[in-house]
Amino acid sequence: xxxxxxxxxxxxxxxxxxxxxxxxxxxxxxxxxxxxxxxxxxxxxxxxxxxxxxxxxxxxxxxxxxxxxxxxxxxxxxxxxxxxxxxxxxxxxxxxxxxxxxxxxxxxxxxxxxxxxxxxxxxxxxxxxxxxxxxxxxxxxxxxxxxxxxxxxxxxxxxxxxxxxxxxxxxxxxxxxxxxxxxxxxxxxxxxxxxxxxxxxxxxxxxxxxxxxxxxxxxxxxxxxxxxx
Amino acid sequence: xxxxxxxxxxxxxxxxxxxxxxxxxxxxxxxxxxxxxxxxxxxxxxxxxxxxxxxxxxxxxxxxxxxxxxxxxxxxxxxxxxxxxxxxxxxxxxxxxxxxxxxxxxxxxxxxxxxxxxxxxxxxxxxxxxxxxxxxxxxxxxxxxxxxxxxxxxxxxxxxxxxxxxxxxxxxxxxxxxxxxxxxxxxxxxxxxxxxxxxxxxxxxxxxxxxxxxxxxxxxxxxxxxxxxxxxxxxxxxxxxxxxxxxxxxxxxxxxxxxxxxxxxxxxxxxxxxxxxxxxxxxxxxxxxxxxxxxx
Numbered sequence: 001x002x003x004x005x006x007x008x009x010x011x012x013x014x015x016x017x018x019x020x021x022x023x024x025x026x027x028x029x030x031x032x033x034x035x036x037x038x039x040x041x042x043x044x045x046x047x048x049x050x051x052x053x054x055x056x057x058x059x060x061x062x063x064x065x066x067x068x069x070x071x072x073x074x075x076x077x078x079x080x081x082x083x084x085x086x087x088x089x090x091x092x093x094x095x096x097x098x099x100x101x102x103x104x105x106x107x108x109x110x111x112x113x114x115x116x117x118x119x120x121x122x123x124x125x126x127x128x129x130x131x132x133x134x135x136x137x138x139x140x141x142x143x144x145x146x147x148x149x150x151x152x153x154x155x156x157x158x159x160x161x162x163x164x165x166x167x168x169x170x171x172x173x174x175x176x177x178x179x180x181x182x183x184x185x186x187x188x189x190x191x192x193x194x195x196x197x198x199x200x201x202x203x204x205x206x207x208x209x210x211x212x213x214x215x216x217x218x219x220x221x222x223x224x225x226x227x228x229x
Numbered sequence: 230x231x232x233x234x235x236x237x238x239x240x241x242x243x244x245x246x247x248x249x250x251x252x253x254x255x256x257x258x259x260x261x262x263x264x265x266x267x268x269x270x271x272x273x274x275x276x277x278x279x280x281x282x283x284x285x286x287x288x289x290x291x292x293x294x295x296x297x298x299x300x301x302x303x304x305x306x307x308x309x310x311x312x313x314x315x316x317x318x319x320x321x322x323x324x325x326x327x328x329x330x331x332x333x334x335x336x337x338x339x340x341x342x343x344x345x346x347x348x349x350x351x352x353x354x355x356x357x358x359x360x361x362x363x364x365x366x367x368x369x370x371x372x373x374x375x376x377x378x379x380x381x382x383x384x385x386x387x388x389x390x391x392x393x394x395x396x397x398x399x400x401x402x403x404x405x406x407x408x409x410x411x412x413x414x415x416x417x418x419x420x421x422x423x424x425x426x427x428x429x430x431x432x433x434x435x436x437x438x439x440x441x442x443x444x445x446x447x448x449x450x451x452x453x454x455x456x457x458x459x460x461x462x463x464x465x466x467x468x469x470x471x472x473x474x475x476x477x478x479x480x481x482x483x484x485x486x487x488x489x490x491x492x493x494x495x496x497x498x499x500x501x502x503x504x505x506x507x508x509x510x511x512x513x514x515x516x517x518x519x520x521x522x523x524x525x
Contacts, residue, residue, distance in 0.1 A: 046482065046484060047483065047484075048482045048483045048484075049483060050483070051388065051389040051390060052389065052390045052392070052483060053389065053390065053391050053392060053477055053479035053483055053484075053485045054390075054392040054483065054484065054485055055381070055392060055393070055394050055484060055485040055487065056484055072289075073293075075380075075395075076293070076380060076381035076394060076395065077290065077293045077294055077380060077381040077383060077392065078290075079280075079284050079390075080284060080285050080287075080290075081283060081284055081285070082282070082283060082284060082285050084285070175283070176283070177283045178279075178280075178282040178283050179279075180279050180280060180388070180389070180390075181279065181387060181388060182276075182279065182385055182386070182387045182388075183387065184387045184449065184451065185449070186385075186387075187385055187386055187387045188306055188310075188449065188469060188472075189386050189387050189469075189472070190469045190470050190471075190472040190473050190476070191460075191466070192470070192473060192476075192491075192492045192495030192496070192499075193461065193495060208283065
């Protein structure tokens, strides 16, 4: 009986301390991100979607608390995926009713702490967020967000000189794409005779990816609201 | 020869009906430009409806997309299907018109061979075709650039989207208009050939249009049995190859390679086929005309 009590006590202590630690980690990450009220960042954006051939674009990314984000192609045209507001990591923590935090442990190989955030609000757009946190720098290296309406977004970040603000030097944003097809009667395509036999579902429900490599951030210098209109 | 060509050109450009084609092109281009200037966003919404589930299309995006390069592409897509009729109006009239007016025999009393006469007549039709195309380029490309400005160009294909940087577009239009000149000369050569057989210009004009319409329908139909048996041999299948200049290569990650053409050998092959058709139609016309008993 005594042995069972001690084993139970041990499990409770281990799990409660681990949960505490996860909350601490999340708080430290949040504190870092909260240092940023707004920013303007310059970067290069690469679009990788199976049915789009696009050049690398010079973009400016504007952010303002709590969740305003805009990607502007200064000179040309860029296809901006829906849900791109999620490249701002603060967006993960915007939830009025808070989260249940689940510590999943460490990722094999990378030593990143995997923490799941379950919104307490049952009607929240975000159903589940899984973040992979670097416990040394207290930055999110990877994040997976499942939404109610717009599928799952995945983020991967690389940090450099702006790590103290939790801002990445490179962000890779993966998203779901729907199938694309236009009738030939509209496009009047030129058939050059080199038609490749593709599987029927080649263009359907594939993952698209947008990569932004930032060259410079201007942090907390103010961004006018007119930018986001 | 040069003097004869000048006379033929004078005859073509003296007739008021020659300018109907120029007027028609100006009207179509102007109407498309006005429509897209005032309701272009609805057009973009229609084109992008397939992608609206995955991408955000702000007003700024739509304004940038609707630039002079895209507008010109839309106009060419529409007009190059109708242009053969306008080209056939002159080429179909060149020999049959003379026969109808009873001036053919008189024309041949000049000290030129029948082959030279045919060469001059055909050259005059080609000059008219080029003038029409230059007129269209001026209105559709430079006019649209003036009204809508320039930006990156996006071309929608049935199974994908091609995007080019703005500095990488103009040379493609030069190449595409050059190609279109050859494509329309093919129609001109066909109308010219049919003109040799008729003594009234209505016949060759209608016959040319009928052939172009039937062949275009066959070229655009997606019936597997025609794909490898008939389509590759129809000149209309190769007339749209000007679009090949707007299909770009991309690297493994889908990034456009500036200055590239997806399948240049195919475009050049199509160009070769059209040139072969021109040679075939023209040489047949000369051969028939040399043997023809001219009674009018």
